[in-house]
Amino acid sequence: MIQADFQLQRGNFSLDVALRLPSSGVTALFGRSGSGKTTLLRCMAGLEYQPGGRMVFQGEVWQNSKGFRPVHQRPLGYVFQEASLFPHLRVINNLLYGYQRIPATQQQLQPDQVIELLGISELLQRYPDQLSGGQRQRVAIGRALLTSPQLLLMDEPMASLDATSKAEILPFLERLRDELDIPIVYVSHAIEEVTRLADHLVLLDHGQVVAQGDLQQLLTDPNLPFSQSETASSVLQARVVNADVGDGLSELQLEHQSMLISRCGLQKGQATRVRILARDVVLALTPPDDISLLNCLETQVLDIQPDAGLNPNPSQVLVRLQLGQQTLLARISKRSAERMALKENQGVYALIKGVAVA
Known part of the structure; x- marks a missing residue:
């Protein structure tokens, strides 16, 4: 477990958090700009010292009222928004900079392993520019990994990247999550990144923790802003049954039901997750025929919520659906819900485009 308790006052901004985070998987610190995400991460790293703070990692005290371990004595890696590579060193020498300063007995990750993991073998002799x-x-992530950290902190590592670069790097971040046994605390204000990467979510606002917990539960909680936003979505756990059924489609098993999606790079038997926007889900009382939608999932209505976003639309409702042990969101018109006479515990079919699943 990671314990992070900090109180900090800086001008008009105050940070006051008490967190208990899992010491595995990816925890996302999420919130709008100015909510305190980076400040909290810097406190966890020891880059910000505040008397009275407490940081405990897997039973090891890094900071409390009796002492403070400086950042260079904490077994962590830190990835900043900017790569900040040494411009006069080639990629291979940037990677080895921290690695060579770690005692051989503490080197848990080797250069070849990290180079393959991040797909940078062809870049080793290039300069950063x-x-x-x-x-x-x-390369910056690889440099941090080669210090063999027990904890990896990432401060909006894709904030300065364009859409193409983000799409390029996301699969490698997923590999870090899936293949390395290193807990990651990931700062972001982009919900698309969080839903692709995170297992645990902390929602911050004005330096306070609004909510924290399992990603799927928070995304579908009707009392939190996620489910009422324009990008309201569900993140569902699935397994690859067939990585190529033809036409570039892959078949997944989702709560003992079949789903086809358009995604490359999957492997048979692989566990994966799918993100489905609430606005991309169509509901039906009976399985329809002769339509282009590929996926028809049997679900049950949990509840029906009026639209309650920042700009509420009285013509829409949010329907929360039970799909096995998981929750699926659907945003439909209020008129449709009334015409279908939707009610709690009613069985309905959720129709989803294969190309709409991320």
Whole structure:
């Protein structure tokens, strides 16, 4: 477990948090700009010292009222928004900079392993100014990993990247999550990144913790802003049954039901997650025929919520659906809900485009 308790006052901004985070998987610190995400991460790293703070990692005290371990004595890696590579060193020497300063007995990750994991073997002899933004950030992540950290802190590592570079680097971040046994605390204000990467979510606002817990539960909680936003979505756990059924489609098993999606790079038997926007879900009382929608999932209505976003639309409702042990959101018109006479515990079919699943 990671315990992070900090109180900090800086001008008009105050941070006051008490967190108990899992010491595995990816925890996302999420919130709008100015909510305190980076400040909290810097406190956890020891880059910000505040008397009275407490930081405990897997039973090891890094900070409390009796002492403070400086950042260079904490077994962590830190990835900043900017790659900040040494411009006079080639990629391979940037990677080895921290690695060579770690005693051999503490080197848990080896250069070849990290180079393969991040797909940077062809970049090793280049200088930083010869790399794209996404390539530079992958090298920065590799440099942090080669210090063999027990905890990896990432401060909006894709904030300065364009959409193409973000799409390039996300699969490599997923590999870090899936293949390395290193807990990651990931700061972001982009919900698309969080839903692709995170297992646990902390929602911050004005330096306070609004909510924290399992990603799926928070995304579908009707009392939190996620479910009422324009990008309201569900993140569902699935397993690959067939990585190529033809036409570029893959078949997943989702709560003992079949789903087809348009995604490359999957492997048979692989556990994966799918993100489905609430606005991309169509409901039906009976399985329809002769339509282009590929996926028809049997679900049950949990509840029906009026639209309650920042700009509420009285013509819409949010329907929360039970799909096995998981929750699926659907945003439909109020008129449709009334015409279908939707009610709690009613069985309905959720129709989803294969190309709409991320």
